Amino acid sequence: MKDFFRLLFRLVPPYKRDVFLNILNNLLSTVFSLFSFALIIPILEILFQINTGTYPYHENVWSLPFNEIGSALKDNFYCYLLHLIDTRGGGFTLLMLGLFMVGMTLLKTGFMYLASINMIRIRTSVLRDLRNMIFGKILELPLGFFSEERKGDIIARMSGDVTEVETSIMSSLDMLFKNLIMIVIYFVTMIVLSWELTVFVLVLLPIAGFLMGRVSKQLKRPSREGQNKWGQILSQIEETLSGLRIIKSFNAEDRTYRHFEEENNTLRRITARIFRRQQLAHPMSELLGTAIIAIVLWFGGTLILSHNTALSAQVFIYYLVIFYSIINPAKSFSQAWYSIEKGLASMERIDKILLADNPIRDPQQPAALNEFKSCIEYHHVNFRYQNEPVLKDICLTLPKGSTLALVGQSGSGKSTLADLLPRFYDVEAGSITLDGTDIRSFRKKDLRALIGNVSQEAILFNDTFFNNIAFGVKDATMEQVVEAAKIANAHEFIMASENGYQTNIGDRGGKLSGGQRQRISIARAVLKNPPILILDEATSALDTESERLVQDALENLMKNRTTIVIAHRLSTIRNADQICVLQDGRIVECGTHQELLALGGTFRKLYDLQLS
Numbered sequence: 103m104k105d106f107f108r109l110l111f112r113l114v115p116p117y118k119r120d121v122f123l124n125i126l127n128n129l130l131s132t133v134f135s136l137f138s139f140a141l142i143i144p145i146l147e148i149l150f151q152i153n154t155g156t157y158p159y160h161e162n163v164w165s166l167p168f169n170e171i172g173s174a175l176k177d178n179f180y181c182y183l184l185h186l187i188d189t190r191g192g193g194f195t196l197l198m199l200g201l202f203m204v205g206m207t208l209l210k211t212g213f214m215y216l217a218s219i220n221m222i223r224i225r226t227s228v229l230r231d232l233r234n235m236i237f238g239k240i241l242e243l244p245l246g247f248f249s250e251e252r253k254g255d256i257i258a259r260m261s262g263d264v265t266e267v268e269t270s271i272m273s274s275l276d277m278l279f280k281n282l283i284m285i286v287i288y289f290v291t292m293i294v295l296s297w298e299l300t301v302f303v304l305v306l307l308p309i310a311g312f313l314m315g316r317v318s319k320q321l322k323r324p325s326r327e328g329q330n331k332w333g334q335i336l337s338q339i340e341e342t343l344s345g346l347r348i349i350k351s352f353n354a355e356d357r358t359y360r361h362f363e364e365e366n367n368t369l370r371r372i373t374a375r376i377f378r379r380q381q382l383a384h385p386m387s388e389l390l391g392t393a394i395i396a397i398v399l400w401f402g403g404t405l406i407l408s409h410n411t412a413l414s415a416q417v418f419i420y421y422l423v424i425f426y427s428i429i430n431p432a433k434s435f436s437q438a439w440y441s442i443e444k445g446l447a448s449m450e451r452i453d454k455i456l457l458a459d460n461p462i463r464d465p466q467q468p469a470a471l472n473e474f475k476s477c478i479e480y481h482h483v484n485f486r487y488q489n490e491p492v493l494k495d496i497c498l499t500l501p502k503g504s505t506l507a508l509v510g511q512s513g514s515g516k517s518t519l520a521d522l523l524p525r526f527y528d529v530e531a532g533s534i535t536l537d538g539t540d541i542r543s544f545r546k547k548d549l550r551a552l553i554g555n556v557s558q559e560a561i562l563f564n565d566t567f568f569n570n571i572a573f574g575v576k577d578a579t580m581e582q583v584v585e586a587a588k589i590a591n592a593h594e595f596i597m598a599s600e601n602g603y604q605t606n607i608g609d610r611g612g613k614l615s616g617g618q619r620q621r622i623s624i625a626r627a628v629l630k631n632p633p634i635l636i637l638d639e640a641t642s643a644l645d646t647e648s649e650r651l652v653q654d655a656l657e658n659l660m661k662n663r664t665t666i667v668i669a670h671r672l673s674t675i676r677n678a679d680q681i682c683v684l685q686d687g688r689i690v691e692c693g694t695h696q697e698l699l700a701l702g703g704t705f706r707k708l709y710d711l712q713l714s
Contacts, residue, residue: 105446109271113228120220121279127217128280131210132287135427138206140420214280221276229268232452236260239455244462245526246487254337255330259455262332263448270445281431288428295421296413299402303425306394328372329448335365376444398425462528464545471548474633474664475537477501478523483532485518492518494687496532500680502633505665507675509708510684516668519684520636523666524553554632554663556656558639560623562611567596568603570611571625582629590625590655592618617652624655635665672709681705 114121158181160174186195240256248256292300342349342358349358402418413421480498484491493515500506508516521527522534525546533540541549562570571586572578583603587593595618599605611619627635637656669675676695683691683698683705691703698705 105449106271106442109446109449110275113231114224114275116231117224117227120224124217124220124224124276124279125283127213127220128283129287131213131217131280132284134206134210134213135284136287136291136424138203138210217280218276221279224275225268225272228272229264232264232267233260236264236452236455239458243455243458243460245521247458247460249487252333252337254335254340255333256455257340258329258333258336259451262336263329263451266329266448267445267452270441270448274441274445277431284431285428288424291424292421295417295424296402298405299398299413299421302401303394303398306397328369328376329451331365331369331372333451335362335369338362338365395422395426398422462525462546465543468545468548469539469543471536471539471544471552474502474552477537478634478664479535479538480519480522481533481535483519483522483534484530485515485522485527486530492687493522496689498682498689500664500666502664503662504679505660505667505675505677507667507669507678507681508684509669509672509675509681509705514684515687516684517638520638520666520668523634523636524550524555552632553634553636554627554630554659555636556620556623556627556638556659560611560616560619562607562614562619562622564606564609566601566604566606567599567622570607570622571603571629573626575629578629583625586625586629587622589628589658590621591651592621592625592655620652621655624652624659628659633663635660635663636668637665638668639670672705672712683708 160178183195186198236259240260289300292303338361342362349355399422402413402421406413406415406418478498478500480496483493483496485493496519498506508519510516518527522529523541525541528542533542535541536544536549536552563573567587568580568583571583575582580603584593587596587603596603596605607613607622611622614622637660667675667678675681678695681691681693681695681698682689683703685704691698691701691705693701699709
């Protein structure tokens with residue numbers, strides 16, 4: 103209960119107006135429902151000719167004392183009803199009562215419809231807000247968060263878990279608001295009619311509620327297990343689609359299928375357990391409701407037959423109608439609680455994203471950053487992933503307009519060293535300064551606006567050539583995009599495609615070769631025109647001809663820029679102003695290409711190894 107209300111206070115407050123209107127419309131719907139039920143009493147009295155008394159007519163009813171107004175309105179109604187029976191007959195009176203009941207029901211259902219319209223607006227808006235919050239949080243969180251999470255599981259939280267919250271919790275809001283109002287108003291009416299009978303009912307209901315709650319509490323844990331397992335299955339599907347070439351090459355289709363089949367069967371068992379407990383809600387509530395009705399019928403009938411109550415037979419029937427009308431809302435209330443428990447399990451998984459801490463924050467009073475003027479410096483930088491040290495006491499100076507090459511074995515910390523500059527991660531100790539100011543003093547957007555990135559794997563989107571090149575550049579013109587493509591040696595193959603710059607390149611640029619994807623990535627960096635450039639092994643995965651074209655494009659891109667190059671092919675960094683050799687997270691050698699060769703150390707060994 104506490105978790106549910108905490109969730110409502112998080113998601114619903116922007117829609118207070120709709121919540122108020124929903125409650126008001128449900129209130130009016132319930133009131134008119136009571137009026138329509140109340141007509142049962144005079145109808146029964148006419149049919150069975152029970153009421154033969156006389157009723158005085160009261161003028162100026164509203165001027166009477168408050169405690170006498172209800173009795174006066176009842177006298178006036180019966181006075182008019184008896185007059186109608188005397189003048190027009192019982193059949194006509196029953197017809198009028200029936201039409202009046204239809205009118206009350208029309209008002210009841212009309213307000214009920216308006217309440218549902220308010221709730222639809224709340225449900226759809228909260229669902230939209232929840233997706234926006236998750237997507238925004240995904241964009242905000244640092245890269246380190248996603249190295250510990252599986253992509254498929256994150257997709258499952260944004261799709262399946264969000265849908266589960268909508269179907270389980272938000273769809274239950276309507277039942278909770280509407281049914282709570284109905285139960286409260288009906289109970290007040292029952293107390294007015296017979297407090298003795300209502301006290302007896304209040305003793306029975308908690309027993310039924312306890313039995314229902316026992317089953318409900320057992321639903322949350324398997325629901326969480328089911329959502330976790332669905333996330334694992336989505337991760338496997340995503341990995342399978344990405345690795346189909348390898349799966350087929352190694353004849354691993356059977357192994358992959360068996361693994362999926364086992365996971366899917368586990369999900370089936372968990373889901374079946376959840377559904378069994380969900381389906382238990384209706385039979386239990388039906389049985390308990392019927393049992394309570396039977397007990398109330400026995401107890402109330404005993405009171406009337408023994409003349410120990412002022413309750414008449416026709417009013418007792420009205421009481422039973424109201425009480426029976428509470429049973430359905432109570433059953434819906436219990437079923438809604440089953441759904442809420444299931445939805446709360448999904449919300450816990452969503453909160454692993456929404457409530458994840460982001461250590462890389464903008465400063466409260468950021469320093470201004472409009473241009474890069476002099477140099478980049480690493481001052482005794484240390485960094486670790488969780489408990490594993492990656493960089494140790496790194497000291498570097500990169501003057502504006504120069505090229506720094508980082509070389510070393512895989513895992514030596516080259517990419518991490520470059521990733522610290524745009525604050526994809528933050529240093530653990532030491533600092534990185536830009537023109538003498540710690541980069542943590544700048545807004546992340548301002549810092550990253552000065553940095554372009556071309557990685558080993560060209561990250562492209564399922565869109566056109568134009569939109570991929572213009573990605574992140576506001577109001578880019580066709581002339582600017584074409585010029586950037588020409589500098590990147592991409593214009594010719596773009597124009598040779600079916601629709602030129604408006605050709606869709608497929609998922610992750612799947613319609614292009616590796617060299618073409620890389621040149622599109624370079625064109626994107628050219629259009630951004632950053633003063634600082636990071637090239638992360640941009641040619642390592644290409645054939646000789648593609649490498650030459652890409653290398654030419656990179657040289658065009660690097661002109662008059664401050665560049666950090668991460669390279670495995672040492673032949674591509676001959677002209678670097680400074681080459682740093684990393685080993686186990688430390689800089690072991692630093693100098694120009696010729697200086698390092700002459701030194702005869704680690705760089706020379708790597709160079710000779712590649713030549714051989």
